[in-house]
Amino acid sequence: MKFISKYRRHKGALPILIMLALTGLGFTFSAATAAPASNTMSASAKSTLVEEGQTIFLKGCSSCHGLNAEGGAIAPSLIGVGAASVDFQVGTGRMPMQDMSQQAMRKKPVYNDEQVAALAAYVASLAPGPASLTNEQITWERDGNTADGGELFRNNCAMCHNFAGQGGALTQGKYAPTLMGVEPKHIYEAMITGPQSMPVFSDKIITPEEKLSIIKWIKAAESEPNLGGASLGRVGPVTEGLLIWVFGLGLLIGIAVWLTAKAR
Amino acid sequence: MSARERVAGTVANYVDERTGAAAWMKKNLQKVFPDHWSFMLGEIALYSFVILLLSGTFLTFWFDPSMRTVVYEGSYQPLKEVEMSAAYASTLHISFDVRGGLLMRQIHHWAALIFMAAIVVHLLRVFFTGAFRKPREFNWILGIGLLTLGIVEGFLGYSLPDDLLSGTGLRIAQAIIQALPVVGTYLSFFAFGGAFPGEAFIPRIYTVHILLLPGIFLALITVHLMLVWYQKHTQYPGPGRTEKNVVGYPLMPVYMAKAGGFFFIVFGVTAFLGAVASINPIWLYGPYTPGQISAGSQPDWYMGWLDGLVRMAPPIETHAFGHTISWNILIPGLIIPGILFTGMALYPFIESWITGDKKEHHLLDRPRNVPNRTALGVMALTFTLIALINGGNDIIATHFSLTINQIMWFSRIGIIVLPPLAFVITKRICLSLQRADRELVLHGKETGRLVMLPHGEFIEIHEELTPEKRYTLTQHEQPKAIELVTEDAGGVLNPKGIRAKLQARFSAANAENIAKPTAAEVKELEGGHH
Numbered sequence: 191m192k193f194i195s196k197y198r199r200h201k202g203a204l205p206i207l208i209m210l211a212l213t214g215l216g217f218t219f220s221a222a223t224a225a226p227a228s229n230t231m232s233a234s235a236k237s238t239l240v241e242e243g244q245t246i247f248l249k250g251c252s253s254c255h256g257l258n259a260e261g262g263a264i265a266p267s268l269i270g271v272g273a274a275s276v277d278f279q280v281g282t283g284r285m286p287m288q289d290m291s292q293q294a295m296r297k298k299p300v301y302n303d304e305q306v307a308a309l310a311a312y313v314a315s316l317a318p319g320p321a322s323l324t325n326e327q328i329t330w331e332r333d334g335n336t337a338d339g340g341e342l343f344r345n346n347c348a349m350c351h352n353f354a355g356q357g358g359a360l361t362q363g364k365y366a367p368t369l370m371g372v373e374p375k376h377i378y379e380a381m382i383t384g385p386q387s388m389p390v391f392s393d394k395i396i397t398p399e400e401k402l403s404i405i406k407w408i409k410a411a412e413s414e415p416n417l418g419g420a421s422l423g424r425v426g427p428v429t430e431g432l433l434i435w436v437f438g439l440g441l442l443i444g445i446a447v448w449l450t451a452k453a454r
Numbered sequence: 455m456s457a458r459e460r461v462a463g464t465v466a467n468y469v470d471e472r473t474g475a476a477a478w479m480k481k482n483l484q485k486v487f488p489d490h491w492s493f494m495l496g497e498i499a500l501y502s503f504v505i506l507l508l509s510g511t512f513l514t515f516w517f518d519p520s521m522r523t524v525v526y527e528g529s530y531q532p533l534k535e536v537e538m539s540a541a542y543a544s545t546l547h548i549s550f551d552v553r554g555g556l557l558m559r560q561i562h563h564w565a566a567l568i569f570m571a572a573i574v575v576h577l578l579r580v581f582f583t584g585a586f587r588k589p590r591e592f593n594w595i596l597g598i599g600l601l602t603l604g605i606v607e608g609f610l611g612y613s614l615p616d617d618l619l620s621g622t623g624l625r626i627a628q629a630i631i632q633a634l635p636v637v638g639t640y641l642s643f644f645a646f647g648g649a650f651p652g653e654a655f656i657p658r659i660y661t662v663h664i665l666l667l668p669g670i671f672l673a674l675i676t677v678h679l680m681l682v683w684y685q686k687h688t689q690y691p692g693p694g695r696t697e698k699n700v701v702g703y704p705l706m707p708v709y710m711a712k713a714g715g716f717f718f719i720v721f722g723v724t725a726f727l728g729a730v731a732s733i734n735p736i737w738l739y740g741p742y743t744p745g746q747i748s749a750g751s752q753p754d755w756y757m758g759w760l761d762g763l764v765r766m767a768p769p770i771e772t773h774a775f776g777h778t779i780s781w782n783i784l785i786p787g788l789i790i791p792g793i794l795f796t797g798m799a800l801y802p803f804i805e806s807w808i809t810g811d812k813k814e815h816h817l818l819d820r821p822r823n824v825p826n827r828t829a830l831g832v833m834a835l836t837f838t839l840i841a842l843i844n845g846g847n848d849i850i851a852t853h854f855s856l857t858i859n860q861i862m863w864f865s866r867i868g869i870i871v872l873p874p875l876a877f878v879i880t881k882r883i884c885l886s887l888q889r890a891d892r893e894l895v896l897h898g899k900e901t902g903r904l905v906m907l908p909h910g911e912f913i914e915i916h917e918e919l920t921p922e923k924r925y926t927l928t929q930h931e932q933p934k935a936i937e938l939v940t941e942d943a944g945g946v947l948n949p950k951g952i953r954a955k956l957q958a959r960f961s962a963a964n965a966e967n968i969a970k971p972t973a974a975e976v977k978e979l980e981g982g983h984h
Binding site for chain 1: 489490491492493494495497498531532533534535536549550556560564567568571572575618619712715716719720723724727729730731732733734735737738739740743745746747748749750751752753754755758846847848849851852856857858859860
């Protein structure tokens with residue numbers, strides 16, 4: 191404080207103080223005016239959200255999915271896919287698609303959360319379908335069981351997504367993506383909507399509680415430390431073989447060369 | 455008396471005063487071995503075997519080879535209260551509840567991978583240098599036997615924990631057994647004691663893995679080494695090295711120190727890997743049940759090429775007389791490996807038949823000087839490598855953004871086209887290296903120094919080789935083609951017929967070499983201008 195009081199009679203003290211006060215006032219004002227605006231957004235009628243979604247849809251999606259989401263030669267109809275599907279596909283960045291390759295890949299989302307919600311509301315308004323979820327609704331930490339989830343995972347998921355959820359190859363360049371770093375709601379939505387090559391796991395096949403267990407197991411696998419040392423990608427013996435030939439044997443042969451080198 | 459002889463003498467004397475074995479020891483402790491890095495590859499295999507015995511013994515203290523169903527109560531939480539076999543539960547116990555258990559498991563597994571890799575590079579060294587030639591044919595066959603047993607032993611070893619990955623491997627092994635026509639089904643029932651997976655298999659392979667095969671290994675390795683001892687080690691050619699001597703260092707003290715030190719280095723590298731790199735994390739795989747499978751299930755690398763062959767096989771089956779013959783398993787799983795291993799075991803005899811060479815050989819070949827053999831070796835390697843790549847096709851597909859189908863078709867076509875191509879290219883490279891050697895002997899080393907002569911001509915100064923180097927490059931004998939005798943002087947047809955024709959043809963191809971410089975040529979050039 192001594193530092194500040196020492197300069198209180200400095201020539202520049204007044205202008206700086208005025209600048210600080212003005213900046214502070216500006217921020218306070220903008221915060222004060224912004225807050226009611228967002229309140230009115232959430233309070234606004236559902237139809238506004240749908241309209242907003244339609245606008246985004248017409249701009250960003252209709253060229254492939256059709257003006258009324260009826261689908262086209264290169265894209266499926268979205269009537270009846272539900273908000274969950276939109277939340278998963280757009281929320282994980284898979285849609286809009288980067289290119290027309292075998293499969294849409296996960297990437298940085300193009301739309302923000304509000305826009306995704308609007309799009310989801312619009313698609314849900316076309317015909318009923320699975321509703322989208324929030325991470326708060328997925329109470330995996332409270333209601334899931336890791337060990338049960340592991341059993342379910344190995345029975346239903348590991349055949350494509352690998353034993354540790356690292357992903358795996360399917361035919362013709364399609365693949366099951368890695369499950370590491372995926373939001374719980376997206377995992378849940380994928381199970382109920384069956385995106386791309388994935389089958390739908392309805393609540394009759396895997397109950398909602400079991401789905402939470404699966405998510406809990408995936409999250410446990412994600413946060414599990416590599417107990418045996420470097421994980422080598424958790425993809426099985428291929429990387430182990432690579433390491434033993436390149437590092438293990440390479441090093442040992444190098445040492446053999448050193449041991450038999452002629453002394454100079 | 456040199457210092458070395460004194461050391462050996464002292465040791466021999468000490469033992470002799472107690473056992474009376476001085477003469478034998480003095481002779482054998484001074485036994486000379488040649489010095490070359492490639493002669494230590496087999497040692498890596500030997501030392502990993504010792505590591506395997508030691509770490510394996512540790513693991514048997516806690517492993518329970520039983521298919522009894524238990525409920526897991528150990529400290530790995532994600533599997534808490536999951537039903538599993540006692541074999542799997544005890545492996546988890548070793549990994550998480552035995553002090554040093556996980557380290558020992560990982561050392562054991564890494565040592566197994568090093569063991570197999572060292573066997574393969576040792577085999578390649580022996581093959582490419584022609585060390586399998588008379589009188590070492592039996593030792594070569596022993597080596598092939600050890601390689602085959604190693605593959606089986608490794609497979610049984612990683613099958614023991616009864617985890618999801620190894621269970622998948624066992625299922626494939628069972629499929630291969632069943633693919634045997636007529637007897638397959640019965641053999642499978644016999645091996646598994648009923649339907650797959652049953653309760654009998656794990657305890658059975660445990661006995662085989664820890665008792666029978668290690669016993670056979672010990673016996674075979676002993677004979678393998680005794681034969682090396684008795685026949686003496688081969689050596690690379692050079693001045694002073696002949697078919698009748700061995701130039702190198704004595705066992706005591708030089709090789710005692712080198713080999714002893716090398717053992718600890720191998721142990722160190724294995725322990726380091728065991729400490730820092732995860733291998734076979736069975737707790738992630740989960741317990742085996744036949745209804746489950748993981749994407750990207752792979753065998754260990756030494757089985758990977760077999761898996762790759764099975765993966766690329768087109769789906770061909772024959773149904774006849776109520777039996778199914780699955781060619782898609784039978785051919786890649788049994789017939790091709792059978793041909794490969796039999797061919798490998800018989801190769802010394804095949805080569806000596808082709809060359810007609812019945813002499814003893816203790817001097818090694820430089821691979822370039824035997825283009826046909828070298829090319830054949832590279833051809834076989836190419837074949838195995840393509841199969842191995844296809845064995846990891848799903849991992850390669852996801853990590854390099856390829857499609858499994860592309861890799862499969864590459865392998866299917868490549869495995870037929872690329873090995874012959876590799877043969878031709880390797881042979882050309884060998885011949886070209888022979889040409890380079892010839893050039894080197896006749897004209898010396900290029901120094902890069904250009905000199906302008908008074909009349910304006912530029913020449914490059916060539917540095918003459920030392921006589922030792924020149925000897926090393928020219929000491930080898932070049933094979934002559936066996937002439938085809940269709941009928942003898944009396945007009946009688948050769949009774950060997952087609953066999954003689956084949957032999958003549960192969961031996962002509964084998965004799966295709968760049969003529970090495972003769973003494974006369976060298977002399978002529980020495981008298982010359984440069």
